[in-house]
Amino acid sequence: MILATVSERQELLARSKTIAMVGASANPLRPSYTVFSYLRTQGRFEVTPINPTISAIDGVKAYPSLAAYAAEHGAPDIVDVFRKPSELVELTREAIGAGAKAIWFQYGVVNQEAIELADRAGLDVVVDRCVKVESARFNGGLATSGLNSGLITSRRRS
Amino acid sequence: MQDRQFGFATRAIHAGTPPDPVTGSRVMPLYQTAAYVFGSTEQAAELFQLRSYGHIYSRISNPTVAAFEERMASLEGGLGAVAFSSGLAAQLGVVLSLAQNGDHLLCSQNIYGGTVTQFTVLLKRLGIETTFVPVEDHNAIRAAIKPNTKLLFAETIGNPGGTIADLEALAGIAHQAGVPFVVDNTFASPYLCRPIEHGADVVVHSATKFISGHGSVIGGVLVESGRFPWEGGRFPLLSEPSPGYHNKVFTETFGEYAFLMRARAEILRDVGAQMAPMDAWLLLLGLETLPIRMEAHVRNARAIAEFLSKRPEVEWVSYPGLASHSQAALAKKYLPRGAGSIFTFGIRGGRDAGRRFIDALELWSHLANVGDMKSLVIHPASTTHSQLDDEDMRKAGVAPESIRLSVGLEDLDDLTWDLDNALKTACHPEESGCHPEESKDPEAPKGRRRVETTK
Numbered sequence: 001m002i003l004a005t006v007s008e009r010q011e012l013l014a015r016s017k018t019i020a021m022v023g024a025s026a027n028p029l030r031p032s033y034t035v036f037s038y039l040r041t042q043g044r045f046e047v048t049p050i051n052p053t054i055s056a057i058d059g060v061k062a063y064p065s066l067a068a069y070a071a072e073h074g075a076p077d078i079v080d081v082f083r084k085p086s087e088l089v090e091l092t093r094e095a096i097g098a099g100a101k102a103i104w105f106q107y108g109v110v111n112q113e114a115i116e117l118a119d120r121a122g123l124d125v126v127v128d129r130c131v132k133v134e135s136a137r138f139n140g141g142l143a144t145s146g147l148n149s150g151l152i153t154s155r156r157r158s
Numbered sequence: 159m160q161d162r163q164f165g166f167a168t169r170a171i172h173a174g175t176p177p178d179p180v181t182g183s184r185v186m187p188l189y190q191t192a193a194y195v196f197g198s199t200e201q202a203a204e205l206f207q208l209r210s211y212g213h214i215y216s217r218i219s220n221p222t223v224a225a226f227e228e229r230m231a232s233l234e235g236g237l238g239a240v241a242f243s244s245g246l247a248a249q250l251g252v253v254l255s256l257a258q259n260g261d262h263l264l265c266s267q268n269i270y271g272g273t274v275t276q277f278t279v280l281l282k283r284l285g286i287e288t289t290f291v292p293v294e295d296h297n298a299i300r301a302a303i304k305p306n307t308k309l310l311f312a313e314t315i316g317n318p319g320g321t322i323a324d325l326e327a328l329a330g331i332a333h334q335a336g337v338p339f340v341v342d343n344t345f346a347s348p349y350l351c352r353p354i355e356h357g358a359d360v361v362v363h364s365a366t367k368f369i370s371g372h373g374s375v376i377g378g379v380l381v382e383s384g385r386f387p388w389e390g391g392r393f394p395l396l397s398e399p400s401p402g403y404h405n406k407v408f409t410e411t412f413g414e415y416a417f418l419m420r421a422r423a424e425i426l427r428d429v430g431a432q433m434a435p436m437d438a439w440l441l442l443l444g445l446e447t448l449p450i451r452m453e454a455h456v457r458n459a460r461a462i463a464e465f466l467s468k469r470p471e472v473e474w475v476s477y478p479g480l481a482s483h484s485q486a487a488l489a490k491k492y493l494p495r496g497a498g499s500i501f502t503f504g505i506r507g508g509r510d511a512g513r514r515f516i517d518a519l520e521l522w523s524h525l526a527n528v529g530d531m532k533s534l535v536i537h538p539a540s541t542t543h544s545q546l547d548d549e550d551m552r553k554a555g556v557a558p559e560s561i562r563l564s565v566g567l568e569d570l571d572d573l574t575w576d577l578d579n580a581l582k583t584a585c586h587p588e589e590s591g592c593h594p595e596e597s598k599d600p601e602a603p604k605g606r607r608r609v610e611t612t613k
Binding site for chain 2: 005033038042130140145148149155
């Protein structure tokens with residue numbers, strides 16, 4: 001299903017452990033590196049780059065394809081996508097083939113056919129969102145930068 | 159975690175301030191510190207590269223200030239906010255986030271004098287030109303947009319004249335030309351009007367006024383909607399590699415957060431006009447009572463406007479909350495809960511009567527500020543514009559008889575008692591024992607009462 005609400009995204013992140021990041025770059029200037037580095041240093045997730053052009057990022061082994069990743073690690077909880085919209089249908093098929101439980105399309109990574117394909121295959125789908133930003137919304141990160149987390153609570157965060 | 163959309167009063171009290179996770183403190187602690195210890199060299203590097211969230215140095219961010227920023231973003235319906243040391247600093251922050259040498263700004267001419275000076279003197283020296291256009295002249299605004307125009311700027315309620323900007327129409331004109339619409343919402347506060355709901359892209363405030371509510375803090379804040387498409391070439395400061403930040407492309411790295419991240423990580427960092435933590439703490443306290451204060455402000459303001467409308471010593475009252483005002487329809491549309499509590503009226507007898515009126519007041523404070531719990535008054539002709547003769551003053555948009563009120567929360571009877579005394583002293587000096595040297599218009603004291611809708 002397509003996850004449109006804040007709580008659906010929070011629950012997805014809470015129940016997920018492994019993230020296969022398709023298109024993760026080793027270039028520190030690229031947004032995908034920023035997200036990879038953030039998630040890795042936070043320590044909440046096991047993040048793995050999926051990129052046939054590199055062997056590793058910051059010492060974390062990269063895999064050439066989702067299939068190669070799944071053969072070694074099993075199905076990823078989330079496939080996080082940093083690829084051109086034109087490549088998304090094929091990529092979504094690969095994610096389904098790898099048994100991914102969810103597919104997350106980053107900012108500007110939008111292809112309606114791919115979204116519907118993933119939805120029909122039973123994957124949870126997040127569209128045009130950043131996994132770093134959503135993660136930071138719930139761990140207090142956004143609030144340190146004056147960004148509107150949308151969270152109102154009188155419960156003490158553990 | 160719930161998806162509930164909480165109401166305005168709840169957010170005014172809670173947004174940005176969950177219980178402190180370390181101590182459980184229910185009130186937002188005052189983090190009075192200049193800097194923050196890094197957890198490791200790796201974490202420090204992540205923070206400096208903007209790859210991780212956290213505090214480095216209070217010139218860039220501070221937990222107490224961040225709580226204020228998040229609450230303002232919540233109340234205005236924005237994606238996020240950046241606080242500054244004053245309202246003027248906040249709007250400079252908006253301009254510097256979008257414009258550079260050779261660029262052009264379009265600005266309402268029905269606007270605070272300090273903004274006019276900032277744009278026409280300071281920004282002009284930096285190579286940024288501004289065209290001023292009457293905020294009601296939509297054709298002139300449309301015609302004045304140039305290829306290098308970076309923003310359209312207006313005030314929800316203009317200072318001091320009270321002209322209301324037709325926000326939806328102006329947002330439409332700006333967006334059609336690919337330009338963001340920036341609104342100074344100081345005189346309305348987010349309780350009376352939320353410009354982002356009417357199409358604005360960035361909102362700025364002098365937090366000194368209703369946000370503080372108590373006249374105890376100088377502060378400013380910008381709030382951004384996160385909706386404006388900064389890509390496409392008109393805003394290279396956001397969409398091209400930034401030499402100020404490791405050649406990052408803000409739109410690519412931060413998506414909808416591009417503007418807010420650049421405003422903080424480059425502009426606030428480099429200008430150094432950050433808000434003090436103590437000031438943010440006081441502003442958080444002030445915001446908790448914003449809804450009930452604004453209700454009381456507009457109630458008193460309407461009563462004072464009606465009181466003045468009936469006085470023979472008063473030539474005109476310019477309060478858009480009065481049904482007779484020429485902008486009453488716009489006021490109803492954009493300010494349904496009330497047209498604020500700051501407005502002008504004209505005293506019969508011009509500049510001299512204005513001076514006598516101010517001198518005779520006992521309870522109203524004569525000072526250069528607005529949006530306080532205390533009722534405030536200023537007579538531009540004898541203060542801010544006293545160096546001008548009547549003709550030059552009118553050219554500057556200020557009538558010699560014009561008096562600006564900021565109606566506070568004292569007992570209405572006490573406020574009208576004070577106004578009644580001062581009007582009598584100013585306009586009937588022979589009855590009050592005051593004998594001014596100046597010759598007076600013999601018709602003035604008992605002249606025909608005239609209440610105009612605009613001046």
